[in-house]
Amino acid sequence: MIPILTYHQIAQAPPKGTPFRSLCVAPERFAAHMRWLKRLGWQGMSMSDLRPYLQGERSGRVFGITFDDGYLNNLQHAMPVLKDLGFTATCYLVHDALGHTNQWDQALGIAQVPLMNDAQVLDWVRAGMEVGSHTLTHAHLGQLDPDQAWREIDQSKRLLEQRLGVAVEHFCYPYGEWQPEHVLMAQRAGYLSATTTVRGRVAAQDSPWCLPRVPVHRSTRLIQLIWKMMSSHEDGRGRHALMTSA
Numbered sequence: 001m002i003p004i005l006t007y008h009q010i011a012q013a014p015p016k017g018t019p020f021r022s023l024c025v026a027p028e029r030f031a032a033h034m035r036w037l038k039r040l041g042w043q044g045m046s047m048s049d050l051r052p053y054l055q056g057e058r059s060g061r062v063f064g065i066t067f068d069d070g071y072l073n074n075l076q077h078a079m080p081v082l083k084d085l086g087f088t089a090t091c092y093l094v095h096d097a098l099g100h101t102n103q104w105d106q107a108l109g110i111a112q113v114p115l116m117n118d119a120q121v122l123d124w125v126r127a128g129m130e131v132g133s134h135t136l137t138h139a140h141l142g143q144l145d146p147d148q149a150w151r152e153i154d155q156s157k158r159l160l161e162q163r164l165g166v167a168v169e170h171f172c173y174p175y176g177e178w179q180p181e182h183v184l185m186a187q188r189a190g191y192l193s194a195t196t197t198v199r200g201r202v203a204a205q206d207s208p209w210c211l212p213r214v215p216v217h218r219s220t221r222l223i224q225l226i227w228k229m230m231s232s233h234e235d236g237r238g239r240h241a242l243m244t245s246a
């Protein structure tokens with residue numbers, strides 16, 4: 001069983017009462033968690049680096065590190081820590097929103113913060129990190145007709161690759177919304193993996209295009225994080241369910 005951690009923002013949380021402030025993990029907490037995991041013998045990896053482990057070709061004390069949405073604060077606060085520890089990570093980008101803000105969250109009252117622009121994404125890549133796709137527009141795939149959903153999944157890969165000059169081989173379903181046809185689309189578009197918000201660690205029999213993850217929140221303490229990574233506590237929580245979260 002291999003845990004893939006889900007992060008959003010690495011930043012100080014906005015004031016109490018702000019919607020979804022739990023999705024901000026403080027920079028010092030993130031750094032402390034990563035340093036402890038390294039000390040305990042864990043190696044944090046991007047989806048590409050994790051792939052041989054997911055496929056059962058290699059074994060070790062490894063975990064995936066993923067960031068959803070492409071926040072600039074991932075580059076500012078997470079990248080230096082990861083680089084220092086020799087960890088890698090995958091950041092899932094929203095193509096049409098590069099250099100803008102998390103506009104899709106606006107209606108929910110979530111604070112608008114900057115997303116990486118092209119040059120900043122390339123700084124992320126040059127530091128040894130990876131980028132994946134999170135669609136063109138942070139789409140609600142479940143609400144789109146098949147042609148539109150295909151465009152969001154397939155075109156985002158092509159356009160990100162052209163624009164950034166790097167391979168984009170991993171996908172993440174926005175809002176954790178996916179249906180069986182989207183899993184097939186991610187496969188057909190040529191992605192090597194796709195991650196969901198279904199909670200749990202990856203089991204040998206899991207489809208590479210429908211991977212569960214372990215969420216990390218503002219208030220997640222080190223001991224809880226280790227517990228989530230090492231125990232079966234998270235496994236199966238919400239499995240087979242269509243999950244909705246930011």
Ligand SMILES: [Zn+2]
Pocket residue numbers: 068069134138174175246
């Ligand atoms: Zn997202």
